[in-house]
Amino acid sequence: xxxxxxxxxxxxxxxxxxxxxxxxxxxxxxxxxxxxxxxxxxxxxxxxxxxxxxxxxxxxxxxxxxxxxxxxxxxxxxxxxxxxxxxxxxxxxxxxxxxxxxxxxxxxxxxxxxxxxxxxxxxxxxxxxxxxxxxxxxxxxxxxxxxxxxxxxxxxxxxxxxxxxxxxxxxxxxxxxxxxxxxxxxxxxxxxxxxxxxxxxxxxxxxxxxxxxxxxxxxxxxxxxxxxx
Amino acid sequence: xxxxxxxxxxxxxxxxxxxxxxxxxxxxxxxxxxxxxxxxxxxxxxxxxxxxxxxxxxxxxxxxxxxxxxxxxxxxxxxxxxxxxxxxxxxxxxxxxxxxxxxxxxxxxxxxxxxxxxxxxxxxxxxxxxxxxxxxxxxxxxxxxxxxxxxxxxxxxxxxxxxxxxxxxxxxxxxxxxxxxxxxxxxxxxxxxxxxxxxxxxxxxxxxxxxxxxxxxxxxxxxxxxxxxxxxxxxxxxxxxxxxxxxxxxxxxxxxxxxxxxxxxxxxxxxxxxxxxxxxxxxxxxxxxxxxxxxxxxxxxxxxxxxxxxxxxxxxxxxxxxxxxxxxxxxxxxxxxxxxxxxxxxxxxxxxxxxxxxxxxxxxxxxxxxxxxxxxxxxxxxxxxxxxxxxxxxxxxxxxxxxxxxxxxxxxxx
Numbered sequence: 175x176x177x178x179x180x181x182x183x184x185x186x187x188x189x190x191x192x193x194x195x196x197x198x199x200x201x202x203x204x205x206x207x208x209x210x211x212x213x214x215x216x217x218x219x220x221x222x223x224x225x226x227x228x229x230x231x232x233x234x235x236x237x238x239x240x241x242x243x244x245x246x247x248x249x250x251x252x253x254x255x256x257x258x259x260x261x262x263x264x265x266x267x268x269x270x271x272x273x274x275x276x277x278x279x280x281x282x283x284x285x286x287x288x289x290x291x292x293x294x295x296x297x298x299x300x301x302x303x304x305x306x307x308x309x310x311x312x313x314x315x316x317x318x319x320x321x322x323x324x325x326x327x328x329x330x331x332x333x334x335x336x337x338x339x340x341x342x343x344x345x346x347x348x349x350x351x352x353x354x355x356x357x358x359x360x361x362x363x364x365x366x367x368x369x370x371x372x373x374x375x376x377x378x379x380x381x382x383x384x385x386x387x388x389x390x391x392x393x394x395x396x397x398x399x400x401x402x403x
Numbered sequence: 404x405x406x407x408x409x410x411x412x413x414x415x416x417x418x419x420x421x422x423x424x425x426x427x428x429x430x431x432x433x434x435x436x437x438x439x440x441x442x443x444x445x446x447x448x449x450x451x452x453x454x455x456x457x458x459x460x461x462x463x464x465x466x467x468x469x470x471x472x473x474x475x476x477x478x479x480x481x482x483x484x485x486x487x488x489x490x491x492x493x494x495x496x497x498x499x500x501x502x503x504x505x506x507x508x509x510x511x512x513x514x515x516x517x518x519x520x521x522x523x524x525x526x527x528x529x530x531x532x533x534x535x536x537x538x539x540x541x542x543x544x545x546x547x548x549x550x551x552x553x554x555x556x557x558x559x560x561x562x563x564x565x566x567x568x569x570x571x572x573x574x575x576x577x578x579x580x581x582x583x584x585x586x587x588x589x590x591x592x593x594x595x596x597x598x599x600x601x602x603x604x605x606x607x608x609x610x611x612x613x614x615x616x617x618x619x620x621x622x623x624x625x626x627x628x629x630x631x632x633x634x635x636x637x638x639x640x641x642x643x644x645x646x647x648x649x650x651x652x653x654x655x656x657x658x659x660x661x662x663x664x665x666x667x668x669x670x671x672x673x674x675x676x677x678x679x680x681x682x683x684x685x686x687x688x689x690x691x692x693x694x695x696x697x698x699x700x701x702x703x704x705x706x707x708x709x710x711x712x713x714x715x716x717x718x719x720x721x722x723x724x725x726x727x728x729x730x731x732x733x734x735x736x737x738x739x740x741x742x743x744x745x746x747x748x749x750x751x752x753x754x755x756x757x758x759x760x761x762x763x764x765x766x767x768x769x770x771x772x773x774x775x776x777x778x779x780x781x782x783x784x785x786x787x788x789x790x791x792x793x794x795x796x797x798x799x800x801x802x803x804x805x806x807x808x809x810x811x812x813x814x815x816x817x
């Protein structure tokens with residue numbers, strides 16, 4: 175971890191609905207995420223974890239407050255600029271893997287690199303090395319339906335980290351796999367964090383994930399209730 | 404082969420086959436819609452082509468030279484001189500199948516059983532035998548044999564009315580070009596049946612020399628000199644060319660549409676109503692296709708949400724979905740053209756018997772419509788109909804394409 179901020183949130187709030195149906199999902203969140211961090215975001219259902227993750231990832235906009243990503247205010251960025259930011263600087267890992275079913279494991283992993291315009295030879299070299307690191311060598315040509323849940327999540331991890339993002343946002347990445355696979359996936363992400371300096375922010379309920387974190391943030395009713403290192 | 408495609412096209416191509424059944428149903432809708440449209444248009448064009456061909460061969464061809472005032476008020480004193488020299492000139496033009504000279508006029512045919520006003524067509528039997536459908540419809544006796552003899556062929560209805568048989572005599576009476584009443588005796592050589600009231604009851608053919616005598620026209624004259632072309636589409640160019648030739652300059656040169664306005668009018672009207680019908684059919688087919696494409700886009704919201712979340716630009720996502728629609732449209736149209744053309748080719752070779760579907764004979768402008776229809780398609784028609792369906796399907800896909808990236812990513816990923 176360094177002192178360099180990847181993300182800085184100041185007074186971020188998010189409301190859904192209106193009138194009697196108004197829900198305050200986030201209430202004045204102030205938060206800083208540092209480069210190289212390995213953070214969990216815990217809290218009960220409805221506490222605002224996914225909303226916070228979406229706002230940090232530029233998938234949703236706050237009702238109030240300011241978000242800086244690597245020192246740049248992204249609060250009022252256009253849709254295309256946010257899209258570019260996600261492509262270049264943010265990796266996503268989803269609970270349900272969300273691989274593209276018509277692409278092979280290799281093609282899924284290189285997808286964001288294709289978007290970035292990385293030449294084919296460089297893509298091949300980068301993805302092959304990562305496939306070796308995460309134990310997917312030999313499975314390159316398999317389609318998602320031919321892979322186990324753990325293998326699919328590994329492909330999703332490679333897809334997220336291959337473009338060398340500043341931040342990887344992982345939404346309950348171990349929720350759909352058994353504890354052994356979950357443990358292996360966490361080991362893998364911890365290794366990538368350690369060796370490649372990738373910053374991870376996990377939303378999770380899983381004690382296994384929380385146990386591996388170097389920083390634990392707890393959300394409750396849209397507010398940060400705890401932030402321990 | 405499709406693995407060699409650029410990544411965007413590869414995703415589109417494979418996505419197309421993810422829901423194989425739905426893709427096949429959509430492809431079939433496009434293909435059969437187009438095939439049906441092509442077949443129906445081909446059928447109509449086949450009817451028109453046969454009708455035109457019969458009419459121009461019975462009459463004076465694709466292009467006709469006549470006296471400048473003849474078309475407005477046909478009369479036997481409005482004739483063309485030196486038809487022989489004119490025809491020799493015409494026959495040198497590339498693409499001319501044959502030329503013909505006709506002497507047309509109104510007359511009265513009389514027997515002891517009565518008199519009937521008829522249209523007399525003076526013809527050269529040798530030319531007509533090769534060109535005209537009427538020469539092939541002789542039911543009793545024979546077709547005309549000489550250019551001058553006092554012989555006549557008449558329709559079955561006229562024969563019945565005047566109680567005529569092959570070999571019987573009748574009198575043809577007419578006012579000649581000088582206003583004199585001329586009567587000529589001739590003998591029935593053959594009786595034809597064209598299955599139209601106008602031709603079978605009120606139309607006769609005589610040798611051209613005999614007609615000149617009846618109407619008091621000089622040797623080598625004709626009321627109409629016509630050109631039959633190998634390619635009917637060249638008629639306007641040939642008409643323009645003819646109009647410039649010395650010896651023709653000063654006469655009226657008309658394409659068949661002007662000489663046979665009932666037929667061209669019928670075709671125009673029928674073609675327009677066909678297009679309306681085709682338009683409705685195409686609309687129904689395309690609505691189904693639109694619905695399928697739209698549904699397939701709507702149910703992939705989560706997939707599109709993921710693509711947008713990981714940094715796919717909305718325009719790239721739209722391009723991917725557009726390519727899917729383009730692939731489907733292209734495949735469907737190619738299949739449709741193959742199926743439609745195969746159907747047209749089959750019935751072009753074997754004929755489609757429409758007589759079982761219509762109770763009575765049909766005629767347009769006195770020309771009977773053949774009940775064995777042979778559909779006809781030209782590359783132009785295939786291109787036009789195929790292009791129309793291709794373009795409209797693609798245009799219809801634009802809304803689903805636009806909608807694909809118009810989603811709330813956070814919402815669909817929740």
